[in-house]
Amino acid sequence: MHTRSSLAVEVVTTSLLSSATSTAVPTAIDLANYFPVGKREVKFLVAFVTSSTALGNAATVILEEATSTSTTAFTTIVDAAGAGGTYTLAANALSNVAEANLFVSKRYIRARYVGTTSTGGTIGIVVTAFPLVRAA
Secondary structure, eight states: OOOEEEOOEEEEEEEEOTTOOSEEOOOOEEGGGTSOOSSEEEEEEEEEEESOTTSOOOEEEEEEEESSSOTTSOEEOBOTTOOBOEEEEOTTOSEEEEEEEEEEOSSEEEEEEEEOOOSSOOEEEEEEEEEEEEOO
16 A cells, blocks of 8 residues: 655745835746646645735736746646636735645756735735655
8 A cells, every 4th residue: 555645845935015016036946856847736735825915915926837947938737627727816815825736847846926916004915735655
């Protein structure tokens, strides 16, 4: 009998300041360090938190994959229904946590994000991937 466990891989942890209104592209994570690359289901947890609902802050995270670390090669990771891995903290929301099972078929993943803060404050963003790995 084979057992599997999940291994938490931090994709991005950041804070968007009030002046961050453009897309940020963090370093890609190499999944080959965690399991054989190929079409695999990976659980993602995307969490946003901000200090106030009155600041007008909003943010979007797009989960992407690629066969290389070239910034032009990344495409949105999709779920079984073909829906894209895009998650949003709505304007004036205090927090949002989303969980998704997406199919990763390429070696590198990243969480591209954009902030649209309007009147100040910060937004905390944490994205974690949980690839299923065979237990030892």
